[in-house]
Amino acid sequence: MHPRTETGSAPLQVSLLAIPEAAISTLTGVFDVMNAFAIVPPEEGAPWTPPPFAVEIVGLSAGPLELASGVPVTVQRSVAAIEETDIVIVPSVMIGPDGWQKARYPELVTWLEAMHRRGALLCSACSGIFLLAETGLFDGMPATVHFGYARLFQAAFPDVPIFPERVLVIAGRREELITSGASMTWHDLVLYLIARHAGATAAQTVARYFALQWHQDGLAPYIVFEGRRDHGDSAVAAAQAWIAEHFSVANPLVEMARRADLPERTFKRRFGSATGLSPIAYVQRLRVEDAKRRLERTEASIDEISWQVGYEEPAFFRRLFRRVTGLSPGAYRRRFRMPDFGQAGRGV
Template identity: 30%
Template sequence: MKHVSILVPLGHTSMPNIDGSHQILSQVNDLLAMHGRGPLFDIQLVGLTKPTVQRNGRFTIEPDVLIGDVAKTDLVIIPAMHGDIMAAVAQNEDFAPWLIKQYEQGAELASLCVGAFLLATTGLLDGKQAATHWVMADAFKQAFPKVDLVDDKIMTEEDGLYTSGGAYSYLNLLVYLVEKHAGRELAIMISKTFMIDIDRISQSPFIIFQGQKAHDDEPVKKAQEYIESNFADKITVDQLADMLALGRRSLERRFKSATKNTVSEYIQRVKIEAAKKSFENSRKNINEVMYDVGYSDTKAFRTIFKKITGLSPIDYRNKYRKDMAA
C-alpha cells in the first residue's frame, strides 16, 4: 500500500485541490474493493498545525497528522495556495525541509497549480521542467529562474517530481498518477466517473497573453507598447532598435531578459492573442482575421497559431464562438 500525504498549508489554500485529491484516490480504493481487492492508497491529510484555519476563519481543516508524525511517505500532493503567493510560501516554509527529506527517502512529490511555488522553494525543481497556472508564469520565472517553466503544459514529470498547470488541470495529473500506480483500466474508470478528459495535455487554449511587464526596463516596455499598438504592421527588430536609440543586439538581449521572449516571439504572441479575440467575438472568417493581425501567408499563420494555442484557427474558433458551436 502506498502512503499518500496531502498537504494542508496554512493560510488560504485550494480546498478543491485537497478534497478532490482525497476523493479521487479514495475512489480508486473503492473501485478495487468492488473487485475484491485491497486498497492501494493510505491517504492522510498532513499539516503544520491542528486545526488549520482557512480563509480568515471561514473554514477549518483538521489534518490527520502533522509533518513530524510522518517519518516516511510515498507520494506528497502539494495543493495551490491563494493570495500573495510568495507570502503564502513564506508562511509555509516549514514544509520545505520535510519535502526534501521525503524526496531523498524515495517519495514522489506532486504540486498542483501554484503549489509549484512551494515545491520550487526546495530547490528540487532546479534544472527541471515545471508547470503552473499560466497567469502566474511570469511571476514564477522571476522567482525561480533556474526552473525550466513550460507554461503551455497541463503537467510535467521528471525524476519523481510532478507539476500541473492551472486550476482544475490538477485532475489530469491525478488521473495520470492513478494510471501510473493503479493501471490504465482504473485510470479510465476514474476519468469516466469524474468526467475528466483523460488525454488533455495542454493548457495553451486557455492562456490569455497579457504581456510580461513586471520589469523595470523602460525601453523594453516602450517596445512592448509599440508592438501591442501596431501589431498589424510589419515590425522589425532594427526598426524598434532605431526608435529606442539602442543597438540591435542590446535590445534583443534586454528584451529577452525582461520578458523571457525574443522580440519576434513577442510579436507573434501579440498577433495571435488579437486573432484569438477576433475569433471569439466577431464573425470574420479565417483569412479576414489573418490579414487583420498582419499575416499574409495562410500556412505560416496556421502553424504559428497552433504552436501557441495548441489548436488550429478553425478548431479555436469553433471551440469559443457560441454560434459556431451551435
C-alpha cells in the first residue's frame, strides 16, 4: 500500500468506480475536487508536491461508458488491471421503482472484496452503497443512503443498519467503510477524505476554493415526511387519508379512532404496528411538514404558523420543530426560503 500522504510521499490511489447506473454529477464532481490540488493554491506551509491523491475512473473495461443520464465518460482503467488501491469510491447511482438488481456486477463485487482485503477504504456517495452492500462487508455496520432510497435499501439489505438522516457514517475496525447520505453530501465525503489524508488545512482550502460546505446540521431538515402506506390495514389507511387533510384539528387521536370505528387503545396499537409511529407522533410529523412549507413560502410569523398547524402554544411548537428537524423554525426559514434573486422576475 502507498504511505499516507505527507510532503514528498506518493499520492494515494483513488479508484472512482463507474457503472452504467452512475450519476455523472457525482462522479465528475468527486473526480474534479480530488484532482484539483494542481490548481488550488496551497496554504502557506502546506505545499502539495506531489498532490495528495491520484484519481482515476475505473470500471469493468476501459473505454467509453454511457452513464445513467446518457452522457458518456471514459473509463481510464479496467478493475482487472488494478491489483491494489488506497480508496474506492462508488458514486451515486440511479435506481428505478423496482429497486436495485443484485448480482448484476459479480466481477465488481469480487474486486471490491479483494481491494478491502488489501487495505483499501470502501466509500459510497449517496446510493452507491447499494453496490458496496453486495460484498456483505456492511452487514451489521451502520451506513447511510439517500433518504429517498432508504426503504428500498432496507428491503434489499435488511442486515445493514441504515441512518438516512446522517450525512456521513464511518464504520469498520479500521474506519474503512465510509458512506455519505443524500445527493450533495459527496462534498462531505470528499472533504472528510482530504482532511483525513492531507490534513484539515487542505480540506478547508479546498472547501473555500469550491465554495463547498459541510452539512453540519445533518439531513433531517431535508427529509420530507411520507407516512408508510404499504401496510395493508384498511382502517389505518383510511385514518391516514383523513388526517392528511385534517391534521390541525383538536384531539386528532380521538377523531381518528372514531372514524376507524375502533376502540382508542386498539386503534393506537394497530396504527403503530402499521406505520411504525404512534398516532400522535404521526400527526406531529404531518404538522411539522406543513409548517416547513409555510416557513419556506409565506411571510407568516412563527407564532401564526404554530396556530395554523394546530398548536396553541408556540413554545411547544418550537421545541417540537427543533426535535424533528434539528433546526429552530427561524433557522429553517433562513436556510430554505427562496432568496430574492431566485424568485421570478428578480435578478441579483
